[in-house]
Amino acid sequence: MKRLKAEYFFENEKFHFFISSYTIKRKEKIEPHTHEFFELVYVFEGKGEHWYEGFVYPIKEGDAFIIEPGKIHGFQVGKDTNLKVFNVLFQLELLKKELQSLVGEDSFLSIFYGEPFLREFAHFNNHLVLEPSEQTEMKIQLQSIAHEYNNKEFGYQLLVKTRMIELFIFLSRCNQKRLNPLFFRQNDHTKAVNQICKFINTHYNVPLSLEQVCKLSGMSKSNFTAKFKQIVGKTFVEYRNDIRIKAAMEFLLNSNDTILSIANKVGFDDVSYFNRTFKEFTKMSPSLYRKEKNKIMLR
Missing domain, CATH: 1.10.10 (Arc Repressor Mutant, subunit A)
Known part of the structure; x- marks a missing residue:
């Protein structure tokens, strides 16, 4: 299976972004594949099918959804119509600080994080369906981003990032109008x-x-x-902290990042709390863990 690499699309290592409109013609298939980046898909004309992790979903004009890295997906179009989409490819690092401020909003969380990982449930509404007025605004915003990206005039990277944040806020507002918290059935x-x-x-x-x-x-x-x-x-917090500490252990052994930087990378805003949690899990401080493990590796 083909895995699309970031280097195929991004212009350099400092600006992980790509945008393009694309037409999938009648009877055409985009074979199942994976990629190393996030992909925002917006259907602005036609209809077809989206294959995602073994499931098939009908898609049509006005549909917007996000594909996470490593997920197997593809497209197929019938004999009656073309499928025209905007593809926006990006890495989270591009907008990490800006997106962090939106995570606290349920409408953003639902479309950016909740929707992709719940998509495998057949009864789950697997994408955001925009109303006609919202479709017009969506297309205008995407065309504006594409214009900046393609022309590459002074300051275009900053404008692209700014308008991507505007786009995510717009989508979150659209989602907020129709947000349904009951994503799972009662027996699930x-x-x-x-x-x-x-x-x-x-x-x-x-x-x-x-x-x-x-x-x-x-x-x-x-x-x-x-x-x-x-x-x-385990409790939710205990389970999450276990996962975070295991990730921190990897960073401590395989990078030269500071303790503060690693704490932030794995989700701890308070380095003191990170140190206490790490010590509870490993019986030693992060700095001592790095020191002791490096000694063993050097033997």
Whole structure:
């Protein structure tokens, strides 16, 4: 299976971004593939099918969705119409600081993080469907971003980043109007918890609150807390911290980053709390862990 590399699309290592409109013609297939970056897809004309992780979803004009790195997906168009889409490819590092401020909003969390990892549930509404007035605004914003990117005039990179933030805020507002917190059926509690665990493993650095997780799962706080502990054997915070500390251990051994930098990378805003949590998990401080493990590696 083909894996699309970032270097195929991004102009340099400092600006991980690409945008283009693309027409998938009648009877044409885009074979299943994966890629190393995020992909925002907006359908502005026609209809077709989107293959995603073994499932098939109909898509049409006005649909917007995000594909995460490493996910297998492809497209197919029938004999009656073409499918015209905007593809926006980017790495999170491009907008990391700006996006962090939006994570606290449920409407943004749903479309950017919740929607991709819940898409495998057949009963889940697997993409944002824009209304006609919203479709017009979406197309205008994407054309503006594409214009800046293609012309590459002075300051274009800053303008692209600024307009991408505007785009995500616009999509979050659209999503907010139709946000349904009950993503899972009532008898899907085990699936919900398992999906939350998968999410944490992939996005351990996202400052996701317990309240937001409960909304994603469609459970009350008390019910989710009890179900999570029953299924996983740990509380939500304990499980997330375990994943974060394991990631921190890798960074400590395989990078020269400072303790503060590593703490931030794995999702801890408070380095003192990171140090305490790390010591509870490993019985030593981060700096001592790095020192002791490096000694062993040098023997």
